[in-house]
Amino acid sequence: MICIYMLCLALFLVGLYCVVRKRNLIKIIIGIGIMEYAVNLFFILGGYIRRGRSPIFAADQVIKNMVDPLSQAVVSTAIVIGLAFTLLLVAIAIRIYEKSGTFDITKINRLKG
Amino acid sequence: MNFVPFFVILPLAAAFLIPLTGKKIKIAGEVASIAATLSLAVLSFLVAALTAAQKALICNIGKWIAPAGIPMIVDGFSIFFLVIINVIAFLVAIYSVDYVKRYTDTWKFFTLFLLMVAGMNGVVISGDIFNLYVCLEIAAIAGYSLVAFDVDAEALEASFKYAVMGAVGSSFMLLGIALLYSYASTLNMADMALSIAGKGASKILPFVSALFLAGFGLKAALVPFHAWLPDAHSKAPTPVSAMLSGLLIKVLGVYALSRIFFNIFGMTPQVSMILIGLAVISMVVASVLAFGQTDIKRLLAYSSISQIGYIALGLGVCTPLSIMGALFHLFNHSIFKSLLFLNAGAIEQSTGTRDLRKMPGIMAISPVTGYTNLIGTMSICGIPPLGGFWSKLIIIFACIQADRPILAFIAAAVSALTLGYYFKAATPILFGSKEYRGINNNIGKRIAITMALPMAALAVLSILSVLILLPDTGRSFLGDAVAVLVRGREWNSAISGAMR
Amino acid sequence: MSLTKEDRGMTLIVKTITRITFGFILLYGIYIALHGNIAPGGGFVGGVIIALSFIHIMLAFGKKRALKRMRSHRLRLMISIAALIFLYIVISGWHGSYSHIVIAICEMVIVGAGLFAIFAALVLMPKSDMASGVKK
Numbered sequence: 001m002i003c004i005y006m007l008c009l010a011l012f013l014v015g016l017y018c019v020v021r022k023r024n025l026i027k028i029i030i031g032i033g034i035m036e037y038a039v040n041l042f043f044i045l046g047g048y049i050r051r052g053r054s055p056i057f058a059a060d061q062v063i064k065n066m067v068d069p070l071s072q073a074v075v076s077t078a079i080v081i082g083l084a085f086t087l088l089l090v091a092i093a094i095r096i097y098e099k100s101g102t103f104d105i106t107k108i109n110r111l112k113g
Numbered sequence: 114m115n116f117v118p119f120f121v122i123l124p125l126a127a128a129f130l131i132p133l134t135g136k137k138i139k140i141a142g143e144v145a146s147i148a149a150t151l152s153l154a155v156l157s158f159l160v161a162a163l164t165a166a167q168k169a170l171i172c173n174i175g176k177w178i179a180p181a182g183i184p185m186i187v188d189g190f191s192i193f194f195l196v197i198i199n200v201i202a203f204l205v206a207i208y209s210v211d212y213v214k215r216y217t218d219t220w221k222f223f224t225l226f227l228l229m230v231a232g233m234n235g236v237v238i239s240g241d242i243f244n245l246y247v248c249l250e251i252a253a254i255a256g257y258s259l260v261a262f263d264v265d266a267e268a269l270e271a272s273f274k275y276a277v278m279g280a281v282g283s284s285f286m287l288l289g290i291a292l293l294y295s296y297a298s299t300l301n302m303a304d305m306a307l308s309i310a311g312k313g314a315s316k317i318l319p320f321v322s323a324l325f326l327a328g329f330g331l332k333a334a335l336v337p338f339h340a341w342l343p344d345a346h347s348k349a350p351t352p353v354s355a356m357l358s359g360l361l362i363k364v365l366g367v368y369a370l371s372r373i374f375f376n377i378f379g380m381t382p383q384v385s386m387i388l389i390g391l392a393v394i395s396m397v398v399a400s401v402l403a404f405g406q407t408d409i410k411r412l413l414a415y416s417s418i419s420q421i422g423y424i425a426l427g428l429g430v431c432t433p434l435s436i437m438g439a440l441f442h443l444f445n446h447s448i449f450k451s452l453l454f455l456n457a458g459a460i461e462q463s464t465g466t467r468d469l470r471k472m473p474g475i476m477a478i479s480p481v482t483g484y485t486n487l488i489g490t491m492s493i494c495g496i497p498p499l500g501g502f503w504s505k506l507i508i509i510f511a512c513i514q515a516d517r518p519i520l521a522f523i524a525a526a527v528s529a530l531t532l533g534y535y536f537k538a539a540t541p542i543l544f545g546s547k548e549y550r551g552i553n554n555n556i557g558k559r560i561a562i563t564m565a566l567p568m569a570a571l572a573v574l575s576i577l578s579v580l581i582l583l584p585d586t587g588r589s590f591l592g593d594a595v596a597v598l599v600r601g602r603e604w605n606s607a608i609s610g611a612m613r
Numbered sequence: 614m615s616l617t618k619e620d621r622g623m624t625l626i627v628k629t630i631t632r633i634t635f636g637f638i639l640l641y642g643i644y645i646a647l648h649g650n651i652a653p654g655g656g657f658v659g660g661v662i663i664a665l666s667f668i669h670i671m672l673a674f675g676k677k678r679a680l681k682r683m684r685s686h687r688l689r690l691m692i693s694i695a696a697l698i699f700l701y702i703v704i705s706g707w708h709g710s711y712s713h714i715v716i717a718i719c720e721m722v723i724v725g726a727g728l729f730a731i732f733a734a735l736v737l738m739p740k741s742d743m744a745s746g747v748k749k
Binding site for chain 1: 243250257258261264265266267270271276281283287288291292294295300348
Binding site for chain 3: 118122125126128129130131132133174
């Protein structure tokens with residue numbers, strides 16, 4: 001199990017590397033997506049138990065041995081936030097491309113920071 | 114009747130009613146946002162009176178009791194922020210009415226503005242850490258799109274930079290929340306505090322603390338994480354700059370940080386030390402950088418970072434007096450920094466420039482802007498009768514009382530630096546030189562009454578803010594907020610008991 | 614044929630397949646949405662699938678045909694009405710009880726409308742239609 005957590009962390013770091021190191025706006029957005037997915041995966045794994053079953057509740061079911069439904073509900077909200085965020089970033093990137101004709105951040109860099 | 118959920122419902126409803134009327138009714142956005150923020154401001158005073166009597170208002174949404182439901186909790190610390198948010202949002206909404214005439218689609222501005230207010234109110238009243246994160250993201254995403262509202266190349270770049278850094282910070286926060294959830298097995302903040310206290314020390318808590326410090330520190334723009342702030346603040350439309358600097362960095366950064374570190378984790382010496390370190394770096398570096406700025410809004414932005422450093426210093430020193438100083442400084446800063454940003458917008462409108470080297474002198478053109486700017490500048494520099502002086506003095510005294518004279522010396526020195534760069538900026542802003550008068554066609558354009566009123570109101574507030582220290586008038590307002598932080602984890606045990 | 618390449622949509626194969634699969638995807642989305650009250654994620658997943666089935670059609674049959682039906686004010690109405698329905702659910706659920714099925718269906722409508730509108734706005738709208746900015 002610890003191995004899977006480490007893989008999650010590795011995925012997170014891949015996304016972080018992508019955000020920090022890449023110059024293309026679209027690649028930065030993809031990097032942010034990777035980071036979000038890594039965190040979501042970690043959240044889901046935190047609620048997972050070995051040989052657990054899906055937390056579907058019906059009249060004849062016994063509440064036993066289910067994986068945690070709360071983390072799944074939380075992650076579905078986090079995915080929506082990530083979606084809204086990605087769309088906003090893509091829209092901004094499209095406008096930047098219209099203005100400056102390039103996706104390279106080193107060429108559109110005008111502000112001092 | 115429980116009023117607490119209206120803090121989120123009202124602005125959300127107004128925000129989504131505006132696009133329905135859209136282009137048919139021209140002033141729908143203005144009317145809806147002013148009505149919503151005015152009623153929110155009135156409501157916040159009403160709830161403040163209730164909170165002072167009952168200490169904590171708890172609202173279980175849908176009658177779901179705590180572990181299953183998501184409660185909304187208003188205690189002394191929350192109501193302190195609620196009053197600040199809604200009063201300043203109301204004044205900024207009035208100011209926006211004239212300012213947004215330069216845009217084609219004004220209703221979009223007001224929709225996003227109200228979403229930002231709803232998000233910030235949600236952050237403050239939420240009793241659940243994931244709900245706090247969601248509301249934080251709503252406010253932040255509205256903020257990113259408002260920064261880009263000018264849609265020129267620079268505004269878009271500033272917004273992209275802010276959004277990317279904000280996304281990295283949010284990922285850290287969510288990772289921290291995931292770890293905390295798997296450790297404490299609850300998302301409710303009060304229960305989480307009890308659970309962590311019950312389990313004792315663990316290796317996971319320092320890691321989570323580091324993640325939260327990075328995530329919320331980025332939203333609060335403490336120095337290693339500050340790079341987005343000067344660009345975003347200077348390129349945003351002016352009312353948005355006032356909201357960002359006056360409210361957003363405090364609610365998303367300082368509120369969330371102090372709620373988590375004081376009330377959930379309990380302040381440890383290590384976190385306190387890191388917070389003081391970040392605070393000192395922020396204060397010194399940002400003040401030095403502010404000297405080189407020629408754009409008014411960039412100068413104000415760097416000054417915001419430096420003043421956030423004061424607040425973090427007060428929180429980091431972590432004695433009751435220093436926390437009181439920090440919160441009082443936060444109160445003052447949100448008033449006078451909003452005032453100064455609104456002044457910057459008025460100056461740009463009546464002189465056509467924001468460049469300090471080309472100022473014609475605002476005093477002769479628009480006395481209202483000039484005098485309010487003078488009051489705001491005096492308050493932020495710490496000239497004695499005004500609020501900024503007392504809050505800085507309390508922080509410096511608290512450092513001496515906590516036996517940390519070096520910190521007191523740094524705080525005093527940075528105060529002198531602040532005086533220096535504001536003096537350097539105020540001379541050209543107020544008096545300028547005559548040779549620039551008459552170059553620009555806009556010169557002498559009158560400031561609309563809707564722009565002058567909020568500035569005057571904020572100037573009066575920044576003069577009166579010292580009244581909050583008097584025993585009878587506002588002591589319980591500030592005192593309750595301080596008490597929540599000082600009691601730390603114990604406060605959450607009380608809340609956790611009251612929730613059920 | 615005065616239409617440009619991107620206005621005509623994709624090839625005949627894609628159009629035919631889309632025509633066949635559209636109903637199934639829509640039906641599957643509705644199925645998931647109606648069982649949203651007992652599944653994790655609620656009607657959300659169903660809403661996403663329903664939105665995707667319409668987006669599918671838009672992509673296959675081209676910009677021109679989709680734009681006949683879509684104008685930015687309609688998208689705006691869709692999003693705001695969806696958000697107001699959501700708010701209504703919150704307020705109505707504040708004190709009383711309400712049917713889980715209703716919540717699932719409403720959530721499906723909301724998410725479907727939101728996603729569809731966002732996607733349509735990003736992909737299809739002519740730039741001048743969505744632009745806002747400083748008055749010249």
